[in-house]
Structure formats: C-alpha cells, structure tokens
Amino acid sequence: MTKIQVYDPALCCSTGICGVDVDQEKVTFAADVDWLKSQGGQIERFNLAQEPMAFAENPVVKSxxxxxxxxxxxxxxxDGEMALAGRYPHRTELAKWAKISLPVTDTKPGGGCCSGNPCD
Structure with a gap:
C-alpha cells in the first residue's frame, strides 16, 4: 500500500485549523485527509512545532x-520520495498517489457530467 507523509510547518495544533483566523486551505486539506483515511488510504502528518524529530530523522526532509x-x-x-512542496495536495492528487478512484461528480446543473448521457 502507498504511504503518504505530510510534513507540516509549525502549527498550533495537529491540523492547524484552530483559533479564530482559520486558513481555508488547511480546513479543506484536513477534510481530504479524513476522506482518504475513510477510503483505506495510509497518510501521516507531522507538525514541525510538535514533532521536530520526525523532520530531523528523515534524510529526505532534513535535506x-x-x-x-x-x-x-x-x-x-x-513512499519516501518527494512528491510536492509548498502547498497542500488536492484530493485528486491524494487519490492518485493512494491509487483510489474518485467518484464521478456532476459538473452541470441537473444534467450530470455529460448532460445526462453516460460518461465514458
């Protein structure tokens, strides 16, 4: 199974979604992490403020x-190799890395993704 590890900057808590001024990107990513776990994906998060040794002990992260x-x-x-830096991944990226299919969603009001026709 694919192993995804996220090395967060120093956050006030494990998800960074506490306090009064919440960053929507962190809220969305926390929801995507929960979704991935519910689909059987393996993902770990490390917070620089709370788990500095996880950063120091991983040669890829340390470098x-x-x-x-x-x-x-x-x-x-x-799987131990750098996949993304500088932003949180989107759900589609997490699903791709974890080899999990995303459900087809409607993109047109009332018409489905292909205006009512079966999607190919």
Missing part, C-alpha cells in the same frame, strides 16, 4: 529543509 528552509513547507512524501 529539503537544509536547502529550502521551513518556509517552503508543507512537504509531501509518497
């Missing part, structure tokens, strides 16, 4: 931080 600094986080590893 990345040495080159780019903590300001370039978040960093996403897929």
């Amino acid at each position: 990345f931080l040495g080159r780019s600094g903590a300001g370039a986080l978040p960093l996403v590893l897929v």
Whole structure:
C-alpha cells in the first residue's frame, strides 16, 4: 500500500485549523485527509512545532529543509520520495498517489457530467 507523509510547518495544533483566523486551505486539506483515511488510504502528518524529530530523522526532509528552509513547507512524501512542496495536495492528487478512484461528480446543473448521457 502507498504511504503518504505530510510534513507540516509549525502549527498550533495537529491540523492547524484552530483559533479564530482559520486558513481555508488547511480546513479543506484536513477534510481530504479524513476522506482518504475513510477510503483505506495510509497518510501521516507531522507538525514541525510538535514533532521536530520526525523532520530531523528523515534524510529526505532534513535535506529539503537544509536547502529550502521551513518556509517552503508543507512537504509531501509518497513512499519516501518527494512528491510536492509548498502547498497542500488536492484530493485528486491524494487519490492518485493512494491509487483510489474518485467518484464521478456532476459538473452541470441537473444534467450530470455529460448532460445526462453516460460518461465514458
């Protein structure tokens, strides 16, 4: 099974969605992480403020931080290799990495994704 690891910048809590000024990107990503887990995906998150040793003990992460600094986080590893840096992945990216199919969604009001015709 694919292993996804997310190395977050220093956050106030494990998800970064606490307080009065909540970043919508973090809210969306937290929901996507929950979705991935509910689909059987394997994903771990590490917070620089709460788990600094996870950053120091991983050679890929340590090298990345040495080159780019903590300001370039978040960093996403897929099976131990760097897959994304500088932003949180979208649900479609998580699903692709985890080899999980996304359900087809309607994109046209009342007509389905293909105006009522079966999608190919």
